[in-house]
Amino acid sequence: MDLVDLLNNEVGKYIRWCTPSVLQEAKKVTDIYGSDVSASFSLHGNPIEITGIFEEAMERAAKxxxxxxxxxxxxxxxxxxxxxMRYLSLMYGNPLILVTRNIHISVQNACEDFGIRFRFIKSYYDPEIDSLIPPTPDDVKEALERNPEATAVLLSNPTYEGLSCRLRDIVRVVNNFDSSIIVIVDEAWGAHFKFSEKLPETAMDAGADVSIQSTHKQGGSLQQTGMIHWKERVIDSDLMLDAYRGYATTSPSYHLLASLDAARSHLERRGREEVERIIRISEIFREKLRGIRGLRIMDDEMLEKWKDHISGMDLTKTQIVLTNFDITGFQLDNMLQANYRIVPEKADYNSILFLATFQLKEESVEPTVNAIEDSLKDRHSMNRKSLLLPPLRCDSPKIEPYLVRRMPKKLVSRRVPLDLAQGLVSAENIVSYPPGIPILIKGFLIRKEDIDYIREVKRAGGIIIAKDMSLREVEVLRPP
Incomplete structure (x- = not known):
């Protein structure tokens, strides 16, 4: 089977509680192959120069x-x-930024590529729900006081699991500390927040300077599409456009660009109706799931202990918690996909995340609940499950990660057995799922707890992304 056959004949057979979340009634291009076109067709504007119809579309989205x-x-x-990140590099040269521990790996890679130093804001983790917990405003203030030369604060908000920090309060803390510091929000999972009072406040409404949204996640457009929004309070728009032109493809898909404009248009007219519908599907789903004995749902009661950290949660997401069952989220996810053709958004050690998308129908709820109940039958456990708690860190690197990236590999790095790497400096990033963040980070000291956690995740069936996927060896820097 090739990719075309997969898309034409297989995908539609699955119940998909996962991205992309595509608005079914938004305006669509009717002839994909016949209308494919390039920037040579310039009469109506250019997408890289951002003129004509493309400029108008982006202005409508900004509004x-x-x-x-x-x-x-x-x-x-x-x-x-x-x-x-290129904007920050062009503006400041070799800046230092503060980041939350759940930054996407692209942030870390971009910092390495552009010579940007980063320091972590204090982190928290709840192993029962497999989720990093947002920092408090006081945590951000403490990080600023520790690093007064910071030029930007980058927050990943909401988290993958849908938890939103007290963003307006954090923006106020940053502005009070130094009003020139840029507040950047990786709002990949929040493109729909604008359209319901039941959802957390958007980054732009909370006073952030920059918002990065994955519109394909929950904003209604096709896979791979997104938007960058900003306020001009401290952002130089000409420089941002320069940064954009330096990294945007000169051959963008007009179909993808059109899907962004179509999603914007549809949400502007019917966004509240569409978002309310998927919130309602999620509510029905959670209510039925509560009928499964022993199954827990991430809700306000479970999050009560984190109330100083969290301002709200994404009600289009449902996270089931498997503490009372002798099964991991990875195992249950595999059973749902292989046996029932049901695709969750994300599986972790003790939980599975389901996303109610714009194309999901209410009739998908019943078979999904039945499949979960059937899969968990006879898997109840009388013993409390041992949970995984990743070793988080707020320490500074021994060598800046961007410098490690620029060192000649053959001269400065070597491979050693993972068990013997304690006390050495990592020359690679090793990413663990859960929690989906690098545990070993270039330039940072390798600790015993890092090695123990990587081994435990591997044993439990989690996913480890490393140069040596067997985890027998790790790349480290040679001693000076």
Missing amino acids: LYNADRTLFSVNGSTGSVYVV
């Missing part, structure tokens, strides 16, 4: 999302992150 300017991206939020 809807309460931004001064907006750019369309067809390289996902990864491409958008690179644009914003």
Whole structure:
């Protein structure tokens, strides 16, 4: 089977509680192959120069999302992150930024590529829900006091699991500390927040300077599309456009750009109706799931202990918690996909995340609940499950990660057995799922707890991304 056959004949057979979340009634291009076109067709404007119809489309999006300017991206939020990081590099040269521990790997890679130093804001983790917990405003203030030369604060908000920090309060803390510091929000999962009072406040409405949105996630457009929004309070728009042109493809898909404009148009007219519908589907789903004995749902009661950190949560997401069952989220996810043709958004060690998308129908709820109940039958456990708690860190690197990237590999790095790497400096990033962040980070000291956690995730069936996927060896820097 080739890719075309997969898309034409297989995908539609699955119940998909996962991205992309595509608005079914938004305006569509009717002849994809016949209408494919390039920038040579310039009579109506150019997408890289941002003129004509493309400029008008982005201006309409900026107005809807309460931004001064907006750019369309067809390289996902990864491409958008690179644009914003390039902006910081062009503006400040070798800046230092503060980041939350759940930054996307693209942020870390862009910092390495552009010579940007980063320091972590204090981190928290709840192993029962497999989720990093947002920092408090006081945590951000403490990080600023530790690093007064910071030029930007970058927050990943909401989290993958849908938890939103007290963003307005954090913006106020940053502005009070130094009003020239840029507040950047990786708002990949929040493109729909604008359209319901039941959802957390958007980054632009909360006073952030830059928002990076994955519109394909929950904003209604096709996979790979996104937007960058910003206010011109501290952002130089000409320089942002320069950063954009340096990283945007010169051959963007007009179909993807059109899907962004169509999604914007549809949400502007019927956004509240569409978002309310998927919130309602999620509510029905959660209510039925509560009928499964022993199954827990991430809700306000479970999050009570984190109330100083969280301002709200994404009600289009449902996270089931498997503490009372002798099964991991990875195992249950595999059973749902293989046995029932049901695709969750994300599986972790003790949980599975389901996303109610714009194309999901209410009739998908019943078979999904039945499949979960059937899969968990006879898997109840009387013993409390041992949970995984990743070793988080706020320490500074021994060597700046961007410098490690620029060192000649053959001269400065070597491979050693992972068990013997304690006390050495990592020359690679090793990413663990859960929690989906690098545990070993270039330039940072390798600790015993890092090695123990990587081994435990591997044993539990989690996913480890490393140069040596067997995890027998790790790349480290040679001693000076």
